[in-house]
Amino acid sequence: MLHRLTRDFYLQDTLTAARALIGCFLVHETEAGRIVGRINETEAYIGAIDKACHAYQGRRTPRTETLFAQGGTVYVYLIYGMYHCLNVVTEAADVPCAVLLRGCALVEGLDLAAQGRFGTAYTELTESRQKTLANGPGKLCMAFGVDRAQNNTCFLDGALTICDRVGPHVRETGAITASKRIGIDYAQEAADFLWRFTG
DNA sequence: TTCAGGATGTACT
């Protein structure tokens, strides 16, 4: 069984959505098979008040255009010239907000993910590499085979989706922790917002 | 076990 989150979910308040995404499943249906991971780390980016957000104060450029789409849109961008980051656009159209998916634990399609990251089968990986398969935004994209081709597609009807139920897996969360976001020291007071969720 | 440095390209000043 595969149960996609509905439009209502993505139209929620960004901080609420960022917290609620913990425990949900990121699913990518590729030609080679399905890759599924339990989301365990997210960060919220809210354009109106957030200096770390690409669309801070409504800054609108070709790159940030996707952030102004309706909640449920996929926003992928290139960072540091070599890595991609996968975001979930939230809230209504013309409100630039998104949730960055920073990490997940793979539960299905392990070999596909390992091929994407290291070019070898999962069973060939060292224990260390198995544990760190998708525990960071750049790594998550490599493992799921996500790049800018997915930018501006839709989580509701595309190959890339988010579900609260996939096969035998059901969304399940224990304690969720809020903490400071990572890698945005340049964002002054916004760097101290507790907009990172793990669980 | 921790840490510094390099790779790399796009967007924007």
Place this chain on the structure above:
DNA sequence: GTACATCCTGAAC
């Protein structure tokens, strides 16, 4: 020209 929502490797402790 500069900065960037990162990751990996290898050297030092």
